[in-house]
Amino acid sequence: MLRLKDGVPELAGPCGPEPWYIEVGADEDPVEVVSRLSANLLGPPLLAHSTSWRRARGGVILTFIVVIADEQAPDFEGVPVGRAELARNTATEAARSIAATQVIEHGLRHLSWLAKDDPAAKSVLSNDWKHLLEGYVPEPFQHL
């Protein structure tokens, strides 16, 4: 869950500075679950988009970037998100170790691509977000 504070992206949400893990049942739609829980706990998100997947914690983890408005959910603690090197391996193998900061970096690069290419994303992201995302290299298809 990301929001902007003074032009800097913040990781926020019910788990504060920790990644927010949500279980998705076999018969559930991951996008619906993420959007529903986000709306219930923080109010309607501006954008919810799956940016990557990886195998960890005994299952497959889908990563979602959820963007909320700048002043939304002020009661939830947020921590600034810095830049990180991406986790990389070979052209046909996934990285063996991926840190949460690398997952967020990848998600923001994906969001950078959406901000330029996707009409829906373009319509909901603020100018501050678009300005920030210009600094992230779009890599929409890199496996992470």
Place this chain on the structure above:
Amino acid sequence: MLISAGMGESQSGSAQILVARCDCGFEVRGTGDEVVERMQDHARNVHNMTATREQVLDRATSA
């Protein structure tokens, strides 16, 4: 499992005090029923998980 719990008796020995802690940092203290109910609510509302009473209590350690 995302949720871990701690259980122990108070110093008086008259009441069991539980401490349940989620990996995300959420923590609950109280009687067994209180802890189970609040942790089940947290699991369902925040993590979309169904946690049984046994799953919360079986992982108990001293408070």
